[in-house]
Amino acid sequence: MLSEASKRLVDDHLALDELLGQLKSALHAGDVEASHAGLDLFWARLAVHIRAEHLQLFPAVTDRLTQTASARTLAPTLSEARSIIKNLRADHDFFMHELAKAIGILRTLWHEAGMTIDKGTNLVGNAITEIEKRLIVHNELEEQKIYAWVASIFTAQEQTELTNRINIELAYRPPRFSLEAWMTQP
Ligand SMILES: [Fe+2]
Numbered sequence: 742m743l744s745e746a747s748k749r750l751v752d753d754h755l756a757l758d759e760l761l762g763q764l765k766s767a768l769h770a771g772d773v774e775a776s777h778a779g780l781d782l783f784w785a786r787l788a789v790h791i792r793a794e795h796l797q798l799f800p801a802v803t804d805r806l807t808q809t810a811s812a813r814t815l816a817p818t819l820s821e822a823r824s825i826i827k828n829l830r831a832d833h834d835f836f837m838h839e840l841a842k843a844i845g846i847l848r849t850l851w852h853e854a855g856m857t858i859d860k861g862t863n864l865v866g867n868a869i870t871e872i873e874k875r876l877i878v879h880n881e882l883e884e885q886k887i888y889a890w891v892a893s894i895f896t897a898q899e900q901t902e903l904t905n906r907i908n909i910e911l912a913y914r915p916p917r918f919s920l921e922a923w924m925t926q927p
């Protein structure tokens with residue numbers, strides 16, 4: 742059974758998948774304005790999701806495993822957790838770097854006539870395909886390891902507190918997005 746905190750993050754993975762699907766449709770249609778809006782929203786939502794993992798989930802897991810080394814047979818070792826989190830962080834860096842490049846291309850397309858729309862949207866589409874492939878593996882690893890551990894390494898009270906902290910992080914909506922746009926659900 743997944744903890745509430747983990748379920749919240751799994752739901753966010755699904756919402757991000759939905760946004761990625763909308764972005765791909767806009768790119769496929771060669772709609773630069775809708776692609777830019779879709780990419781802007783996907784990037785912002787993914788950044789907020791990543792921030793919740795970096796600031797709340799990952800440190801909570803490593804702190805707990807540091808305190809209770811070898812005390813729980815179901816729990817992973819601290820070194821296993823650290824090594825997985827290191828890989829997950831490298832994925833996060835890749836996503837942010839590639840999304841920054843993609844938004845740069847779309848801005849060029851939007852403001853200047855130096856690139857054909859087909860070429861620009863294809864370039865961005867290829868970047869999005871690479872991000873999507875890596876995101877699938879990334880989310881699976883998170884869900885099967887880190888998210889799955891939450892229920893076994895924290896007390897019920899700690900899980901509730903973690904859920905609250907994650908909910909607060911995920912509610913940090915940049916003001917340029919309406920609540921309706923931000924709350925896309927799968
Ligand atoms: Fe992640």
Ligand SMILES: [Fe+2]
Nearest residue numbers: 750790794883
């Ligand atoms: Fe995640």
